[in-house]
Amino acid sequence: MSENAPLLIKDYLDSIANKIDEKIERTMEVIPASVDFKINDLYFEDKCYSFENIAVLFFDLHSSTQMTDVLNNNQLAQIYNIAVGNLVTLLNAFEADFIDIQGDGGFAIFWQKNNHKKALSAAFSITNFNTALVKKLREKYPNLETQGFKVGLAAGKVLVKKYGARGSEWKKPIWAGTPVNYAAKLCQQTTPGNILVTTNFYNQIEHDKYYTHGCNCRNENKDLYFWHERKDIQHLYKTNSAMTTTAALCFNCETDSSYIRKLMKNET
Numbered sequence: 001m002s003e004n005a006p007l008l009i010k011d012y013l014d015s016i017a018n019k020i021d022e023k024i025e026r027t028m029e030v031i032p033a034s035v036d037f038k039i040n041d042l043y044f045e046d047k048c049y050s051f052e053n054i055a056v057l058f059f060d061l062h063s064s065t066q067m068t069d070v071l072n073n074n075q076l077a078q079i080y081n082i083a084v085g086n087l088v089t090l091l092n093a094f095e096a097d098f099i100d101i102q103g104d105g106g107f108a109i110f111w112q113k114n115n116h117k118k119a120l121s122a123a124f125s126i127t128n129f130n131t132a133l134v135k136k137l138r139e140k141y142p143n144l145e146t147q148g149f150k151v152g153l154a155a156g157k158v159l160v161k162k163y164g165a166r167g168s169e170w171k172k173p174i175w176a177g178t179p180v181n182y183a184a185k186l187c188q189q190t191t192p193g194n195i196l197v198t199t200n201f202y203n204q205i206e207h208d209k210y211y212t213h214g215c216n217c218r219n220e221n222k223d224l225y226f227w228h229e230r231k232d233i234q235h236l237y238k239t240n241s242a243m244t245t246t247a248a249l250c251f252n253c254e255t256d257s258s259y260i261r262k263l264m265k266n267e268t
């Protein structure tokens with residue numbers, strides 16, 4: 001305990017009550033964040049930043065409980081390193097502006113130009129990554145049940161502020177807003193390979209045919225549109241429903257790679 005630790009819990013609670021009284025009287029300054037906002041711009045004081053329309057991508061490794069049952073600590077550490085480590089590299093390649101990891105899951109936030117498209121492109125490539133990851137893991141550990149990462153996406157307004165105990169090392173940006181909650185809930189409601197997005201996220205990309213139909217080699221003689229509505233989970237959301245797709249990047253033609261190259265140069 002530090003030497004400032006209160007001797008009596010009552011004193012401590014009284015001092016918290018006083019601090020709450022002070023803070024409730026003070027208005028918190030909320031600053032609209034610009035698209036070129038950097039996470040290091042966050043101040044450790046009474047300043048809070050607001051984003052009008054961010055993209056949140058939640059990810060979670062499927063069947064990780066079974067992994068902990070069948071693997072030893074060294075094997076687990078190795079798999080987390082391969083799975084989570086490479087996923088972070090992938091999110092970084094798609095210019096995620098903030099990434100937070102909690103064990104075998106976490107989230108990424110995108111707010112710069114083309115943020116929804118970059119987040120969804122990252123999600124498509126997570127589906128490709130899952131295929132490669134599961135193949136490799138099965139070769140070494142045939143009993144593993146994991147199918148890779150589950151992904152949920154949401155869009156909308158959030159606030160961010162750095163919180164922590166003064167004088168302590170623990171200071172962390174905290175994101176508050178429905179998109180963060182919805183992306184987390186959607187991630188729980190899906191399986192690897194089935195990207196699940198809120199309807200308002202879908203509305204951000206639905207006018208770009210690349211994100212609704214993709215390249216021509218996906219489906220011959222069928223409707224190429226690759227989204228489906230998930231009405232069964234609408235009770236979870238005020239936004240009514242969610243949309244799901246099994247789309248992944250196509251490596252058989254140039255369409256996807258040339259699109260992603262343009263996207264990353266903000267030319268789309």
Ligand SMILES: [Zn+2]
Nearest residue numbers: 215217250253
């Ligand atoms: Zn193709």
